[in-house]
Amino acid sequence: MKILGISGSVKRPSRTLHIVERIVAAIGQTADVEADLIDLADAAPVLFRALRADQLDEAGRAIIDAVEAADVLVVGSPVYRASYTGALKHLFDLVDFRALQGRRVILAATGGTPLHGLMLEHQFRPLFGFFGAVTVPTTVYAVEADFTEYTLSNPAVEARIARAVADLFDLLPATALAAGETHPTLRVVARETVAN
Numbered sequence: 001m002k003i004l005g006i007s008g009s010v011k012r013p014s015r016t017l018h019i020v021e022r023i024v025a026a027i028g029q030t031a032d033v034e035a036d037l038i039d040l041a042d043a044a045p046v047l048f049r050a051l052r053a054d055q056l057d058e059a060g061r062a063i064i065d066a067v068e069a070a071d072v073l074v075v076g077s078p079v080y081r082a083s084y085t086g087a088l089k090h091l092f093d094l095v096d097f098r099a100l101q102g103r104r105v106i107l108a109a110t111g112g113t114p115l116h117g118l119m120l121e122h123q124f125r126p127l128f129g130f131f132g133a134v135t136v137p138t139t140v141y142a143v144e145a146d147f148t149e150y151t152l153s154n155p156a157v158e159a160r161i162a163r164a165v166a167d168l169f170d171l172l173p174a175t176a177l178a179a180g181e182t183h184p185t186l187r188v189v190a191r192e193t194v195a196n
């Protein structure tokens with residue numbers, strides 16, 4: 001099973017990157033997975049060389065291919081201007097609209113204020129609804145005060161991570177958990193709908 005973490009922060013150090021890494025690591029503790037990470041602090045300058053998918057160069061295409069090939073996405077963003085970052089939106093604008101159908105997605109965000117935690121429900125979840133992806137019910141939101149030196153230090157957020165990962169496994173077909181296997185529905189359904 002291929003897990004791909006995507007951090008939408010465009011700077012380092014990054015609380016969002018840390019949270020995404022923590023979630024990916026928590027999944028890896030429960031199942032045999034192949035884990036990878038896209039950090040937009042590196043990837044955004046590559047992706048912005050293209051304004052459309054047909055303009056992607058080899059490096060940009062490899063990033064988008066990794067997104068389209070993942071069985072499970074862990075997508076995190078800092079809240080910027082009450083939404084997810086423009087860099088993250090650009091990445092998803094380059095993803096084929098059929099490619100993520102049925103894929104499982106864990107959503108995470110970090111922000112300066114707890115008041116913007118619902119960005120996850122009002123902005124972030126609908127993006128994956130567009131793709132026909134299956135977002136897990138539990139989201140992970142942390143504010144700056146939940147970190148010490150960019151490392152998560154609030155047990156309540158750690159508990160949310162554990163719950164989100166438990167949700168994910170509830171939503172995965174049993175065969176997807178077998179070592180090295182990818183459940184066909186996670187991959188093939190999107191291709192079949194192309195003809196419709």
Ligand SMILES: Cc1cc2nc3c(=O)[nH]c(=O)nc-3n(C[C@H](O)[C@H](O)[C@H](O)COP(=O)(O)O)c2cc1C
Nearest residue numbers: 009014015016078079080081082110111112113116
């Ligand atoms: C350009 C910019 C816009 C921001 N807008 C918001 C916002 O609207 N709401 C909020 O709660 N925090 C906002 N923040 C704070 C960041 O979301 C917060 O510091 C976040 O944890 C940064 O994540 P990072 O460490 O992964 O970059 C903003 C920060 C920046 C740089």
